[in-house]
Amino acid sequence: ESSLWQLGWPGGIPSYGSVEIAPGRPANEVEFWYALTALAARRDYNIPEFLRRLPLPEGYAERLAEMERAQRIRQWTTTLRSVPARSVPATSAQAPELRFRFGPAELAVETRSGEGSWRAVKLARSRDFDQEGAIRFAGESQVLWASFFQHVNFYGSHDRSLGDAHLSQWLSRHLRAPAFADLFVDTDGSPLVRHQVPLQWRISEPDQPGGDYVFELTQANGEPVSKIRARFPGEPELYLTEAGLFPGPPALPFPVKSREPIRIPAGAFETASGLRVLDWIRTAPPPRLSERIKVVSVTPKIEARLIQSTGAGGSEYCHLKVSADSGSGRHRHGLNEAGWYEVAGAAEAPNNLVRIDRSALAGIPELVRETGFKLDAYAGHFAQRVTKTFPAQFLEFLSRLPAGTRIELSPELESLRQGRVAGTLRLEANEAGLDWFDLSVVVNVDDTTLTPEEIKLLVAARGQWVRLGERGWRRLDYELTSQEESDLARIGLTPRQLSAEPQRLHALQLADPAARRFLPAETSGAVERRAAELKARLTPAQPATVQAELRPYQLDGFHFLAYLAANRFGGVLADDMGLGKTLQTLTWLMWLREEGAIPQHRTRPSLVVCPKSVQDNWRAEAERFCRGLRAKVWTGTAAQDLGAMIDAADLHVINYTQLRLLEDSIGRCDFLAAILDEGQYIKNPSSQTAQVARTLRADYRLVLTGTPIENRLLDLWSLMSFAMPGVLGGRSGFSKLYDGKDDPFARPRLAARVRPFLLRRTKAQVARDLPDRVEEDLYCSLEGEQKSLYRAELKAAQQHLLRLKTQEALNKDRFHLLTSLLRLRQICCHPRLLKPDCQQDGAKLEALLETLEPLIEEGEKVLVFSQFVELLGLLKEAITARGWAHWYLAGDTENRGELVQKFQSAEGAGVFLISLKAGGAGLNLTAAGYVVLFDPWWNPAVENQAIDRTHRIGQTRKIIAYRLLIKDSIEEKIRALQKQKGALAEEVLGEERFSAALTLDDLRFLLAD
Template identity: 35%
Template sequence: MEQFDRRGPIELSGSQIDGLIEQLASLADLPKLELPGWTGWQVESGRPQPKLVLDDSPNMKDEEQVGSIDPEESLGRPKRKARKSKPKIQLGGNIWFDYGGIQIAADDPAGGAADAARRRLVRRNKTAEREALKALPRFGFSPVRTGQASVTEDDVVPTHHVEIPRSRLDASVSQLASVGWAVEVSGRRYRPAGNVAWNVNSGIDWFELSGSIDFGGVIADMPELLAALARGDRAVDLQDGSRGILPADFATQLEPLLALAQEKNGRLRYGRMQAALLDALIAGMPQSHVDDAFSVIRDELAAGGRPEPENEPNGFEGSLRHYQKEGLGWLSFLERLGLGGCLADDMGLGKTIQVLALLVRRQRVLEEAGIATRPSLVIVPKSLIFNWMQEAKRFAPELRLLNYTGQERTDSAGAIDQFDLVLTTYGTLRRDIAQHRKTDFDYVILDEAQSIKNATSQAAKACRLLRARQRLALTGTPVENHIGELWSIFEFLNPGQLGTAGRLKRFLAGGRGNGSELVARAVRPYLLRRTKTEVLSDLPEKTEQTLFCELGDQQRKAYDDLRQHYRNELTTRIGQQGIGRSRIAVLEALLRLRQAACHPGLIDANRIDDPSTKLDTLLEQLDEVLDEGHKVLVFSQFTSFLAILRRKLDERGRTYEYLDGKTTDRQSRVERFQEDSDCRLFLVSLKAGGQGLNLTAADYVYILDPWWNPAVEAQAIDRAHRIGQTRPVFAYRLIARNTVEEKILALQDQKRELAASIISADTGILSGLTTEDVEMLLS
């Protein structure tokens, strides 16, 4: 250039100018140029498009030999032969940079390129090229060394030739394309994915979800995409002969859609009952379109979350609170859409009354329309039959009522159609399902619906066999332990709503994404839950407190000896068989330790007179509160512990009532406690007392032993803390310090979160115990 300056202006013809510019472009250090407009040439610069062109014809290359130095010479021992591994298949490729149609080899030293046809002089962007080359080793591409070129993350020297193991081709090409590289393999272009679009179309009783991906103007539809995933491919064959690289998260995005749908010939179908589920699945997808029919259903389901209150119907003898009127409006909303639903209000908020108001309203509507009525069937635990009979007679006296239980039920078996409301128990239904499945009921309603939480139980199977125009479930605890319980209830309410139990379990067990949140959104329109703190500002205060008891020396030694015995035994068993096959032994050990924490007589009947710190603490408490005139409930899951307590109370001359699962005259015992001022103490087994008891005469509650699920304890406390209670309620849990009971309190927190959110992943305490949990419980 200095020579040009010394010689002054140089005159060049047109062809000479072209040649000069081409020579300048080949310089490694291209000078800064300003070309006059009359030359017709323009100087351009910009970011290059990195491009990799691979040949799918494999090269066989030996792996490094695995051997050692020659030991024969140094140690006089036999020489070990070098061992050769199997050859690996390598694919070779070349790297180019595309500047608007001008392709430059990566190792070309030229600082630019001239395009005489379009009068363009392109200045290379070496910084951008080096940045692009850094991706190659990161994704498994190795340079073919020519003595001068290499590719590393830290110090990139341009190279034109690379190779990749054939086994890594699909993954590496997909990764490379995802960071902006253009890739060709044996002449086939690989296209990066663009927008993913989803569409929902409605049928008579189903919805079909279709999807497609735009690969630079070439569209791949769901059947092709599913077929590629089924083969394990990361790319899909496109109609123009190119290959479309699937988004890295596409399989994860598709997983819940596939898990909860029926897939046939590349189409995903969902039942009518799965509308809310499908809406939840596509909610996070930026490009989703639904047809008018689905849009209407989605709006209706959204409106169900804001129920309009309905007043008491004519013929209903009573007054509904405001939240109960909203509940009646919600039940009517479900009826209009023909959907089943779960009324999951807190214990004591009057779920029975809301349902009776619904049935009275339903009866009026059908009669006014001149439509023949059908009987409605309510299935309850045996302990609740009397309560339902009393409530129905009080609030819905015009309904023709049938108590279909006991030996005399056979007399009315053929006359069920003559009644408006039929009451039966889960046990009776199980025995008489062949008869009941022949009847077309108006409503089938499950009270304490957690009774069918085990989907494989005979009771759950019998309930699903019933025929009804509408189905309802009532429960204060739709989930006690794990998500399978919720599936069982909703499979009764809306068959197929959550897919199959196996698919749902596998989907949630995968631990990907927000599976539990999706299920929560899917059931939300069909589940109404209100707590007492939300709707009953006039309910007296409830105070809960834990009373810790220090075991005496004798009881402490017995407990510690038992704990050490089980700790040694379970450590060996779990080490040999694993936690899964040791679960029964674990549960037996925990049961025995819980009993030992309560009273030695629960372990050995010959030790019922041994000291028990917990029993002594309770008796001191009872002496005080009973003498002050309070009425008291005492709950324990161990009837044998209650038996020991009864002996002590008899010795002290205390009057009390008693109820467990074997009690037949439940109602008379409840009425005596509620109405007799001399009977101020009621002993109740935890399970038997958790359902259907109204014990508002009590204002003190004692729970002698913690249950795994805090919802069961809450139900027991709510026997006293419910509508009708006028005094503050005090609830006490007796916990033996430094025992398994304290550990249970920690695990209860997991259950409390589960019950509060209604649904969760499969994290039930008993079903999900890990080796670490067992070690903690026995520590």
């Protein structure tokens, strides 16, 4: 090693240790230098350039490698020989027990296994026990053992004496924890008796002049405490006695050697020092002493002034001096970070017994810290920088000071206490375009010395403090009754929002009767007339090209959308799920194309952005209800061609993922209308989805959602920032106005602001227009590996079917074909039913979760039926991962009655996963308002029975049922076959009996492309 060090290599050390560099004596210099170079490479030394160019001796590299391997074997052999044999813990059917037993003067730590006897743990070996796993306990015992083991190791002491200060602190903490109560026992091993009534100090007066005061701890009944074995500090202190563990008062503040009652001579105790002992142990003085004590109260004092900093930046600070005194020059107190302390002053005469009452000082140290004042120990005061929020914080500080506190403030700070300016307001509204008004506020104040400019500043501050030069701080408070503030909220205003700048409001917002209180009579009348004309302006007839009978509430929804379009507004249709938002929107689109839009714009296509799971539903409803409307669903990356093929359809349907992928191009397309279905996808205004949506160019914008507010009011701001940009102001301003947790009028104000642009109806509100039961088919498409699996299985079934020419041949081979049908249906449900290692979740699971999410947000309960139990397990995993409440019922489920009762009585939303065979009949599940049939059954009568689990006697709500179907698959054809074979549906048949009725033509229909 010394030689290597002399060569200048940083890894070498000046020692005489030998280094094996070659497998034997080098045959020549080249071998020597090559061996040395190989060593340097292994040690990552810097190798000189001339050594890098050495020729490799033949076979020498292999010999070096063998040497290195032999070296590593020797090193590891040495290392492994140093590993000691590990002790094998005795096995036991159960984890050993642990207890801490209090002896007369020390603590014993004991364990036992099973029913064996308790044995003491040798603390000197506790490290070995813990590291080798010889002691492992269950539950709380392991937690307590780990804490004790850490305590022993930290202090490096195995002292178990109850007088040990560190052990006493450890016991004090853990004796107070209820979880460990059973792990501490008394000397005889019995549970430690824990008393709830605290001990108390009894002070006996001298029985003769010049005698002693006797201090004794007693129980509440006056009985003296038996021998105190240990005391554990804390709040309250704990005393371990012969009778058990007691809470009690603080101990005497000086060491006591004798265990007998403490005797203090009257001459020593009847002094100011004696009174301090009483304060320490929180005990009232005995009557003889009480008569001589004079109680002196100290009063807190606050002095505050503003100081301009002379340093860089010139910040302003508030200096706060906190003190207390009795008013006589004595008993002065100061405050520092540690709390109150007594300042040396004029002393009392030795025989004067004065007890200081400091109760008025309580809470002030915490209040000073909470307000943000920091101690300047050198200057002897507290300080805080003056910011915009300082006035409100300082006033709150003053208001929370104890009653009677003396407060001395500099003139400018005093202005805060006198700075409230009372004001009354009225509103003026001036027309600012069709149906819009600019609203201005006119304020009258009670301080006649304020100039118009100063009043304008106060109004602009929106309720915040304003510094008006030599006047100090002022703040405008509107004198409004709670009714007046409620009326302002009904028209979307708050006193904190009013400013000198006009605000633009729509006639419908100002038409509320509440506005009459603040508007001049002539203005109020004009606004109400304009609103009435506006409401009556548009009630168009349903377009003839819409081949559906709209229910009354759906017709109202169409009229609302027509009203939005006529006024060039965007808006939100926020009906509950299942009320037909898609049909209302399609009706509106047909009206726009025929007569509602600007003539030259009517031929423009429209865009729908929706979850992938409902894309096909838009196409299906458009084809079903809208004659002549060309709808195109874009799939996968084909959507990149949308811009080039924009005229190929009247309605383009893309999903939210495609919207994000089209970020760079879709903003250049011009649409008649842009519609966001399930608008909660843009509830986060910072998300890429929301940002791209806001770039869409369209004459009309509409958001469809069943949950306009999911978690916070900002959700609605994001929806409106797409539909009507700017109507709710900027994001930060919106949060200040409407997200205040302590503002009871926030939601009413927001409702008033969006009232002209948002329509929401719940199922309960339109119940009279609904049939008792609404059923809807939801379509989704196969993609990726799921689609490949389906196509392969379908091709195999088709080839098999081609070989069958007659019904007789079918009857012989029916089992094989029915198995193929089953496999196709399973693939439609979830690819993992056929291929367990498939990583794709499947189209229907995605559609189910997207259907359930808004229902769960609305607090609904949903029944989900499937004929495949294994599939229910996969659904359960997905629902559990989202934290939704759920129940599960299959053929092997026990205690069904109890499970049903839990579902019926549970509060809030949840999902009940049910096997169609096990729970499709006989259950009463009226707590649910929605049903999802995950996969189609051969016989629709069985599906009807499933829906009837909730649609039955006792159900007071309308029921909405969804069937999830894969587009262009066997499921869609099963649905068609159900309708064709309606006669069979009149009888409840099992799957085998229904499938036995399938003819060769039926199978050819089912397996056709």
